[in-house]
Amino acid sequence: xxxxxxxxxxxxxxxxxxxxxxxxxxxxxxxxxxxxxxxxxxxxxxxxxxxxxxxxxxxxxxxxxxxxxxxxxxxxxxxxxxxxxxxxxxxxxxxxxxxxxxxxxxxxxxxxxxxxxxxxxxxxxxxxxxxxxxxxxxxxxxxxxxxxxxxxxxxxxxxxxxxxxxxxxxxxxxxxxxxxxxxxxxxxxxxxxxxxxxxxxxxxxxxxxxxxxxxxxxxxxxxxxxxxxxxxxxxxxxxxxxxxxxxxxxxxxxxxxxxxxxxxxxxxxxxxxxxxxxxxxxxxxxxxxxxxxxxxxxxxxxxxxxxxxxxx
Amino acid sequence: xxxxxxxxxxxxxxxxxxxxxxxxxxxxxxxxxxxxxxxxxxxxxxxxxxxxxxxxxxxxxxxxxxxxxxxxxxxxxxxxxxxxxxxxxxxxxxxxxxxxxxxxxxxxxxxxxxxxxxxxxxxxxxxxxxxxxxxxxxxxxxxxxxxxxxxxxxxxxxxxxxxxxxxxxxxxxxxxxxxxxxxxxxxxxxxxxxxxxxxxxxxxxxxxxxxxxxxxxxxxxxxxxxxxxxxxxxxxxxxxxxxxxxxxxxxxxxxxxxxxxxxxxxxxxxxxxxxxxxxxxxxxxxxxxxxxxxxxxxxxxxxxxxxxxxxxxxxxxxxxxxxxxxxx
Numbered sequence: 103x104x105x106x107x108x109x110x111x112x113x114x115x116x117x118x119x120x121x122x123x124x125x126x127x128x129x130x131x132x133x134x135x136x137x138x139x140x141x142x143x144x145x146x147x148x149x150x151x152x153x154x155x156x157x158x159x160x161x162x163x164x165x166x167x168x169x170x171x172x173x174x175x176x177x178x179x180x181x182x183x184x185x186x187x188x189x190x191x192x193x194x195x196x197x198x199x200x201x202x203x204x205x206x207x208x209x210x211x212x213x214x215x216x217x218x219x220x221x222x223x224x225x226x227x228x229x230x231x232x233x234x235x236x237x238x239x240x241x242x243x244x245x246x247x248x249x250x251x252x253x254x255x256x257x258x259x260x261x262x263x264x265x266x267x268x269x270x271x272x273x274x275x276x277x278x279x280x281x282x283x284x285x286x287x288x289x290x291x292x293x294x295x296x297x298x299x300x301x302x303x304x305x306x307x308x309x310x311x312x313x314x315x316x317x318x319x320x321x322x323x324x325x326x327x328x329x330x331x332x333x334x335x336x337x338x339x340x341x342x343x344x345x346x347x348x349x350x351x352x353x354x355x356x357x358x359x360x361x362x363x364x365x366x367x368x369x370x371x372x373x374x375x376x377x378x379x380x381x382x383x384x385x386x387x388x389x390x391x392x393x394x395x396x397x398x399x400x401x402x403x404x405x406x407x408x409x410x411x412x413x414x
Numbered sequence: 415x416x417x418x419x420x421x422x423x424x425x426x427x428x429x430x431x432x433x434x435x436x437x438x439x440x441x442x443x444x445x446x447x448x449x450x451x452x453x454x455x456x457x458x459x460x461x462x463x464x465x466x467x468x469x470x471x472x473x474x475x476x477x478x479x480x481x482x483x484x485x486x487x488x489x490x491x492x493x494x495x496x497x498x499x500x501x502x503x504x505x506x507x508x509x510x511x512x513x514x515x516x517x518x519x520x521x522x523x524x525x526x527x528x529x530x531x532x533x534x535x536x537x538x539x540x541x542x543x544x545x546x547x548x549x550x551x552x553x554x555x556x557x558x559x560x561x562x563x564x565x566x567x568x569x570x571x572x573x574x575x576x577x578x579x580x581x582x583x584x585x586x587x588x589x590x591x592x593x594x595x596x597x598x599x600x601x602x603x604x605x606x607x608x609x610x611x612x613x614x615x616x617x618x619x620x621x622x623x624x625x626x627x628x629x630x631x632x633x634x635x636x637x638x639x640x641x642x643x644x645x646x647x648x649x650x651x652x653x654x655x656x657x658x659x660x661x662x663x664x665x666x667x668x669x670x671x672x673x674x675x676x677x678x679x680x681x682x683x684x685x686x687x688x689x690x691x692x693x694x695x696x697x698x699x700x701x702x703x704x705x706x707x708x709x710x711x712x713x714x715x716x717x718x719x720x721x722x723x724x725x726x727x728x729x730x731x732x733x734x735x736x737x738x739x740x741x742x
Contacts, residue, residue: 156738156739177536184530186531188527190527190528190531191526191528192440192526192528194440198419203419203436206426206427206432207532207536207537212426251531255535
């Protein structure tokens with residue numbers, strides 16, 4: 103894990119007045135799956151384009167596999183596979199031919215290209231559709247063909263820009279499984295951008311939160327929630343039969359409780375320590391029925407909301 | 415497509431040529447190319463037919479010159495003028511061929527989302543536009559040569575007089591000139607395809623330029639000529655310089671350059687393209703120009719056409735290199 107593959111230092115890209123990417127520092131290590139998370143227009147795609155040398159940064163450096171992307175884009179593109187967010191194929195060529203074309207552009211020889219294309223098509227579940235025209239493929243099939251297209255050059259790193267966009271839930275699950283397998287089996291470093299929190303949460307080792315061209319926080323989900331919810335690491339939800347002001351007051355007086363919010367019959371309690379037992383006792387003692395009590399894990403949802411509430 | 419991609423037993427070729435091959439096969443399999451070629455072939459057959467009908471009269475009328483009978487196949491139309499000759503057709507439809515092949519060269523790739531995928535492969539960025547240009551130029555060259563030789567062959571069968579080596583060379587130069595001329599329009603279309611996102615817009619823009627030069631430009635020049643006519647001209651020199659100025663204006667149009675150059679090539683009796691004074695004509699023997707002299711006469715035209723082509727290509731190259739490759 104200690105071997106850095108993608109290093110961004112002080113990366114800035116301006117379009118006139120607008121700073122699409124603003125002083126970005128980021129390191130992605132070998133073999134990990136890194137999720138670049140942010141709303142639309144946060145500068146994720148621009149960052150990815152700079153990693154591939156398709157766009158020149160206004161200032162700062164990008165190094166991928168130790169190579170400067172801005173100066174030697176060809177060398178970088180040999181090692182990096184890139185799946186654009188809205189991938190297109192030559193529709194009157196078959197899936198196999200589209201893959202072979204990419205292989206030839208990567209100077210892979212005939213027999214090898216053919217074998218690799220076929221095995222990749224089988225791997226992404228398109229073995230049956232190899233001879234079909236790419237124009238007839240469904241959205242999910244196109245994304246899977248895209249993944250095969252990225253892998254045909256045997257990359258060390260793959261960069262996926264919104265890979266799950268517009269695919270049905272089952273397709274998303276398959277695609278994410280596939281990505282995870284690749285990362286495990288072949289040790290490929292994966293960087294994927296998304297605005298879908300749950301998907302990123304499922305497969306990413308680490309996540310970077312990206313808003314308005316800036317990286318607000320990075321780390322795994324636990325680290326992120328610790329960073330964000332330092333004061334109130336525990337959230338407890340309780341459903342009670344009858345809400346009284348007295349109950350809320352008593353809860354607020356409990357040592358360690360930071361905040362109590364209620365909505366209809368749901369209580370949302372933030373506290374510094376694990377107070378689940380105390381809370382249940384208080385609820386029962388005050389003569390109210392307790393229907394439901396859970397300790398909530400902070401997911402990316404909360405993390406995400408936090409940041410946008412905090413005004414980024 | 416099988417042959418193109420089934421190269422299991424072959425050595426890898428350079429990515430640039432892979433792209434060129436793919437582009438060529440895309441073009442010649444497209445309906446658009448077949449339609450364009452169909453139009454051109456039909457008109458050529460039509461003009462060949464009229465040429466054969468009227469070639470007898472044409473030869474008889476200018477017996478004074480060493481008659482280049484075979485060249486007449488390309489230049490003669492019937493006296494009633496129902497169908498124009500071959501060179502007029504090429505001058506008129508050639509641009510359409512170039513525009514038709516080039517107008518969506520870059521923007522269709524962009525719209526299909528294939529451009530960003532190709533750009534993510536380890537190839538130089540200019541391969542894309544260079545490969546397109548090379549491939550389309552190859553397609554055009556093959557079509558024009560095939561067409562030219564087809565007309566020659568059919569003419570040979572019909573009139574039974576073989577071309578002299580000089581005639582053959584003249585036709586060869588004419589075909590090469592046609593390719594340059596079409597390449598100019600091709601590059602103009604590529605230029606617009608880089609500039610405009612929508613293929614329809616770039617097609618319209620190219621066709622607008624084509625119509626402007628083939629229809630409106632000569633009208634405008636005539637209006638200017640009328641306004642500037644030196645009514646009080648006293649010396650021949652004034653009239654001569656006026657004539658020259660108008661001719662220069664005309665020659666800004668690529669179609670004018672092409673038609674002057676082809677006429678000179680295929681009609682050896684054309685001795686000059688500018689005005690002649692009586693002194694110059696006096697004592698001149700009305701004989702056809704040798705090929706070398708014809709070529710020298712139209713050397714500026716060649717240069718002009720090639721320069722215009724290069725300028726278009728250079729601009730589209732620079733624009734393309736500066737454009738950001740976003741997906742769609």
